[in-house]
Amino acid sequence: MSVGIVGGGITGLATHHYLRESGVKSVVFEADDEPGGVVRSRKVEGRVLDFGPQRTRLTPSIRGLVESLELDDELREAADPPLYVYHHGKLRRVPQTPREAVTTDLLSWRGKVRVLLEPFTDPARDGETVEEFLTRTFGSEVARYYFGPLYGGIYGSHPGEMPVEHSLAKALDGAGIEGSVLTSVARKVLAGREAPPIVSFDDGLQRLPEALAEAHDESAELGTPVGEIRREESDFVLETSAGETAVDELVVTTPADVTADLLGDLSPDSAEALRELNYNPQVVVHLHSEADLTGAGYQVQYDEAFRTLGATWNASMLDRDGVYTCYLGGSRNPEMVEWSDDELASVATEEFEEITGASARALSVHRLRRGMPAYDRSWEARDRISTPEGVHLCTNYTARAGIPGRIREAKRTAEKLAKSRADAADAPSVVA
Numbered sequence: 282m283s284v285g286i287v288g289g290g291i292t293g294l295a296t297h298h299y300l301r302e303s304g305v306k307s308v309v310f311e312a313d314d315e316p317g318g319v320v321r322s323r324k325v326e327g328r329v330l331d332f333g334p335q336r337t338r339l340t341p342s343i344r345g346l347v348e349s350l351e352l353d354d355e356l357r358e359a360a361d362p363p364l365y366v367y368h369h370g371k372l373r374r375v376p377q378t379p380r381e382a383v384t385t386d387l388l389s390w391r392g393k394v395r396v397l398l399e400p401f402t403d404p405a406r407d408g409e410t411v412e413e414f415l416t417r418t419f420g421s422e423v424a425r426y427y428f429g430p431l432y433g434g435i436y437g438s439h440p441g442e443m444p445v446e447h448s449l450a451k452a453l454d455g456a457g458i459e460g461s462v463l464t465s466v467a468r469k470v471l472a473g474r475e476a477p478p479i480v481s482f483d484d485g486l487q488r489l490p491e492a493l494a495e496a497h498d499e500s501a502e503l504g505t506p507v508g509e510i511r512r513e514e515s516d517f518v519l520e521t522s523a524g525e526t527a528v529d530e531l532v533v534t535t536p537a538d539v540t541a542d543l544l545g546d547l548s549p550d551s552a553e554a555l556r557e558l559n560y561n562p563q564v565v566v567h568l569h570s571e572a573d574l575t576g577a578g579y580q581v582q583y584d585e586a587f588r589t590l591g592a593t594w595n596a597s598m599l600d601r602d603g604v605y606t607c608y609l610g611g612s613r614n615p616e617m618v619e620w621s622d623d624e625l626a627s628v629a630t631e632e633f634e635e636i637t638g639a640s641a642r643a644l645s646v647h648r649l650r651r652g653m654p655a656y657d658r659s660w661e662a663r664d665r666i667s668t669p670e671g672v673h674l675c676t677n678y679t680a681r682a683g684i685p686g687r688i689r690e691a692k693r694t695a696e697k698l699a700k701s702r703a704d705a706a707d708a709p710s711v712v713a
């Protein structure tokens with residue numbers, strides 16, 4: 282069996298790595314000259330900046346990759362730092378322990394007591410949005426000031442636009458939470474279970490896809506976009522500037538619009554559905570500040586009059602010399618992605634100064650026209666996606682978007698392909 286992988290972001294490269302580890306022949310084509318896709322790190326004025334994800338959890342699979350790629354010495358680990366929500370004129374610490382849940386000033390006493398009704402509420406209803414679900418189960422304060430901004434903030438979407446079935450339900454499922462969230466969290470606390478540590482690398486998160494590409498450089502084709510895919514008898518033929526490559530199986534990891542173009546001839550109905558999936562346009566502005574802030578960062582509560590969605594405190598969390606990362610745009614202000622660098626830098630700087638009280642200056646402005654999957658109503662189109670046999674979609678619209686989710690899906694896809702190769706080898710040959 283030979284496998285062609287389209288896209289050398291973290292998903293494509295991890296799939297390639299796992300396939301080769303299990304002895305399956307594969308080749309990965311990446312359009313860009315460098316690996317990583319959304320995972321991109323740069324040095325500006327000697328400081329490491331990440332333009333996409335800032336950190337990941339060191340799950341067992343990611344630890345396995347770090348060890349096999351010998352990246353242990355480059356790993357930067359952060360203790361689970363406090364997180365804040367900007368609400369009613371100040372940064373308020375998000376409770377992370379039962380004790381903090383009692384003492385937090387993010388919620389009134391009424392809001393705190395209301396949370397206790399959650400175990401007695403019904404599961405998500407058909408068509409319910411994340412905001413409606415959280416309000417019905419935890420009460421409006423938790424929905425608006427706590428879970429809402431934290432959850433919606435990850436994607437740049439408003440929880441009122443996100444149907445539970447396309448978003449939160451999958452996250453809860455992935456976290457092994459069935460039924461009451463509160464009971465499940467309480468069980469984990471009592472069992473003393475801790476989340477894997479937050480990590481990055483000395484040179485930023487792109488080090489991981491870089492190391493994956495380096496480990497398989499003979500079969501990772503960078504700067505080689507796939508222009509067309511067609512079927513020739515039982516093969517898939519990938520057309521690139523370097524020529525044609527025939528493979529038995531195809532793993533497509535590109536964003537939905539690119540996948541739609543590539544699969545247009547093989548699966549026209551799926552291509553049409555893929556084109557409907559919304560991604561949020563996002564702007565990432567890096568700042569330098571001498572602010573004395575300790576924590577992971579903040580999300581801004583939706584009713585506040587700011588265009589900043591949130592900020593990561595790289596300085597404190599990952600010991601990155603005065604670096605702060607601000608996110609703007611998203612479904613709230615999608616037009617911001619068209620603003621000039623100067624306009625974006627000055628909004629991010631002014632709002633950071635107002636929220637934290639510390640002065641700052643901009644280091645860089647980066648735009649992602651199709652940033653995070655929006656997981657809004659457009660994701661209903663996903664039900665109409667069904668690819669032909671031999672074509673496997675493996676990306677942030679087929680499972681969870683975070684890096685641990687991407688690695689998990691890459692591993693699952695590679696295992697499935699390796700197993701079908703083994704099954705085919707075991708099958709008795711038919712003599713006519």
Ligand SMILES: Cc1cc2nc3c(=O)[nH]c(=O)nc-3n(C[C@H](O)[C@H](O)[C@H](O)COP(=O)(O)OP(=O)(O)OC[C@H]3O[C@@H](n4cnc5c(N)ncnc54)[C@H](O)[C@@H]3O)c2cc1C
Nearest residue numbers: 288290291292312318319333334335506507652682683684
């Ligand atoms: C702003 C932002 C912040 C994030 N923060 C976090 C975080 O803190 N923690 C976390 O865990 N996750 C985070 N995520 C999510 C995570 O980074 C992404 O979901 C993940 O990196 C997506 O990886 P991928 O390989 O599936 O897709 P991509 O990175 O999009 O990779 C697809 C690849 O396909 C290539 N390609 C496109 N067209 C072609 C073609 N024709 N031929 C060949 N190749 C092609 C692209 O160049 C790209 O490299 C963040 C995402 C964003 C956008």
